[in-house]
Amino acid sequence: MARENFNDLLAFVTVAREGSFTRAAAQLGVSQSALSHTIRALENRLGIRLLTRTTRSVSATEAGERLLMTVAPRLDEIEAEMAALSEQRDKPAGKLRITTAEHAANSVLWPKLNTFLPGYPDIKVEVTIDYGLTDIVAGRFDIGIRLGDQVAKDMIAVRIGPDLRMAVVGSPVYFQQRPPPRTPHELTAHDCTNLRLPTYGGLYAWEFEKNGHPLKVRVEGQLTFNSSSPCLRAALAGFGLAFLPEDMVLEHVDAGHLVRVLEDWCAPFAGYHLYYPSRRQASPAFMLLVDALRYRA
Numbered sequence: 700m701a702r703e704n705f706n707d708l709l710a711f712v713t714v715a716r717e718g719s720f721t722r723a724a725a726q727l728g729v730s731q732s733a734l735s736h737t738i739r740a741l742e743n744r745l746g747i748r749l750l751t752r753t754t755r756s757v758s759a760t761e762a763g764e765r766l767l768m769t770v771a772p773r774l775d776e777i778e779a780e781m782a783a784l785s786e787q788r789d790k791p792a793g794k795l796r797i798t799t800a801e802h803a804a805n806s807v808l809w810p811k812l813n814t815f816l817p818g819y820p821d822i823k824v825e826v827t828i829d830y831g832l833t834d835i836v837a838g839r840f841d842i843g844i845r846l847g848d849q850v851a852k853d854m855i856a857v858r859i860g861p862d863l864r865m866a867v868v869g870s871p872v873y874f875q876q877r878p879p880p881r882t883p884h885e886l887t888a889h890d891c892t893n894l895r896l897p898t899y900g901g902l903y904a905w906e907f908e909k910n911g912h913p914l915k916v917r918v919e920g921q922l923t924f925n926s927s928s929p930c931l932r933a934a935l936a937g938f939g940l941a942f943l944p945e946d947m948v949l950e951h952v953d954a955g956h957l958v959r960v961l962e963d964w965c966a967p968f969a970g971y972h973l974y975y976p977s978r979r980q981a982s983p984a985f986m987l988l989v990d991a992l993r994y995r996a
Contacts (some may be wrong), residue, residue: 775981847969890939
């Protein structure tokens with residue numbers, strides 16, 4: 700029998716169980732005439748009568764009882780399996796791989812994962828810290844996280860954090876030996892901690908802007924790192940100035956452990972976005988994570 704006729708079998712089982720075309724039609728959400736036509740078509744295809752109809756009741760014939768005993772349990776199994784799959788949809792599962800930079804992982808990704816993951820114990824997340832502009836398709840990552848201006852145009856981008864600002868900071872001990880710089884040009888006379896990033900092809904030039912005029916300054920110093928956290932530690936230890944995301948240093952500035960300079964030269968810029976290929980087939984787990992990470996001002 701063709702698969703499309705499974706609906707006819709369901710109609711038959713419902714009528715036989717209910718013993719009434721009226722109740723069966725209400726349960727199936729169809730008219731009595733349509734249901735009667737379906738049963739007659741099924742009987743004609745099989746070449747045998749399945750139901751005995753009277754003005755007061757409907758009952759299965761011997762052939763109908765045999766079909767009912769055979770088919771009904773299997774339809775119940777199918778219905779139970781479909782319900783189980785629906786429940787699995789409501790409890791999404793799977794592994795999602797994310798590539799991101801250290802600061803984004805600490806400041807944006809982890810706080811949201813900390814809230815999201817306890818509600819979905821079957822979703823597993825692997826986070827890879829990488830400062831390069833990784834090809835997420837070739838690297839088989841589900842999601843990339845980068846600054847807004849670093850996301851390729853052919854990707855779907857979703858904002859996950861507010862605008863950012865950078866901050867130039869040094870310890871009070873350091874500034875006892877050197878006067879604070881008044882302009883970015885004066886940084887060349889200071890010891891500065893450098894950051895080497897693959898996205899910039901070498902040492903990162905500190906980026907400033909004032910009155911709509913951008914300015915980049917290449918600094919010199921005793922130390923170079925490839926991530927932000929050691930730069931912060933070096934600044935706290937008095938090794939010179941560091942150029943770091945504002946949220947990393949405000950606590951130390953407020954506590955008096957660091958002094959902030961050139962604040963009027965540090966303009967806001969686009970914050971972090973997650974991105975993924977437009978052709979990606981989204982699973983329930985993926986869509987839930989994207990929605991959880993989405994920035995809501």
